[in-house]
Amino acid sequence: MLENPVWAALSGPQACFAEASGDAARFLTDVAPWCAVADPADPAGWADLAQLTEYALLTAPEIEAPPGWEAVARTPGVQMAGHTMTGVPDPDAVVLTETDVPEMLELVSRAKPGPFGKRTVELGRYLGIRHEGKLVAMAGERFRLPGWTEVSAVCTDPEFRGQGLGARLTMAVAAGILEHGDLPFLHVTADNAAAIRLYERLGFQVSHPVVFAAYRLLP
Structure with missing residues (x-):
């Protein structure tokens, strides 16, 4: 759960702040810029994400978008x-x-x-x-x-x-x-x-x- 916190939030306690499509979700834009897919390794989730936004900010231990998405920025971090x-x-x-x-x-x-x-x-x-x-x-x-x-x-x-x-x-x-x-x-x-x-x-x-x-x- 902690490894995909935005998805866990948007599909759980903070679903009231979510726009969702299948295995993808995003916060309402005036609430937060974060998006998530249920499984970052699954192209189907990214296809769902494309129905929600053309620009996605995500966090997870590993993120590699499938073809059709261009990386704009990547910053290493740690969760504590x-x-x-x-x-x-x-x-x-x-x-x-x-x-x-x-x-x-x-x-x-x-x-x-x-x-x-x-x-x-x-x-x-x-x-x-x-x-x-x-x-x-x-x-x-x-x-x-x-x-x-x-x-x-x-x-x-x-x-x-x-x-x-x-x-x-x-x-x-x-x-x-x-x-x-x-x-x-x-x-x-x-x-x-x-x-x-x-x-x-x-x-x-x-x-x-x-x-x-x-x-x-x-x-």
Whole structure:
């Protein structure tokens, strides 16, 4: 299940956010850009995906599209799981809602944690830390699969980095995930050694390598 998290989410707990066709699905475009096929090695799933989109962003341990799709980008990454970790609530963290989306999008533009859309906040609980009223750090829940919830969008304004805000919010989000009965997991690019070391200190362990891959349907 963790090896194909987007499919597990879109065919399970987050099906309400999905557009689906056979063995392929994608998040609604204003929620998230991610797509999935039930089996990345099965050309039939890619044929179904072609009914949904001409541009696909996917993640899995191995992704090789069949003929008819062109690779646009491939970034190695790792998935990390918190099998035995314990979260820590943060008294300074505030719950972010739809009314905070403009500020969240501004923070994302400065901190660049990865894809984040106008409705991403609807996928789970997002927490933030403010300084003099300004949102300077946030983290939240993105993919939900049976028994697991992903920690995502961990980011800090460049002016406030080095203060441990991202670590605090990661632990606070993890605490909420554990409270509702799931285990936390997350994704990070393989070349981000500092982040991997940080997450290991927080209690996450590398579960397996993944690839973040973008493909374009050829005309």
